[in-house]
Amino acid sequence: MAGSGDRADRKEAARQMRSAARLFATQALFQMEAADATLADVQEEFETHRFGAEIDGDTYAEADLDLFRTILHGAVDRQARIDRLTDAALVEKWPIARIDPTLRALFRAAGAEMLTTEVPPRVAINEYVDVAKAFFPDGREPKFVNAVLDHMAREMHPEAFT
DSSP, X not given: OHHHHHHHHHHHHHHHHHHHHHHXXXXXXXXXXXXXXXXXXXXXXXXXXXXXXXXXXXXXOOOOHHHHHHHHHHHHHTHHHHHHHHHHHSOTTSXXXXXXXXXXXXXXXXXXXXXXXXXXXXXXXXXXXXXXXXXXXXXXXXXXXXXXXXXXXXXXXGGGGO
């Protein structure tokens, strides 16, 4: 039964690479906004210097390159729509322009994935709540992310929630 164990190991490795792609995409979108950097420059930096790299004794994960690129390009190409969906999910006093830039990047990454891939919305929500936990391990942000993404997903894919 070594074959089934190998298959399970490959499946888990692929899942981890998708999770890493989501985290890296969120970081890249944050960096684009914070440094006013271009998509091409940030994408090249991450693909060349972050994926699997060792920096200051820490080894960065390998990431699913296709998913990383899909999320980045989807977020840039559909930013206006994603921002409108995010705004609709936020309370009136806190439009997207006023929220933490890390959360803004996360919502854009999640919105792009939900708009451009076949990933079930509930899976995307869970994955990005985990990304929020990585950035805000002791805060209330993961619950906030869950609520906003649930609202966005129901707008984008109501059929997934019936």
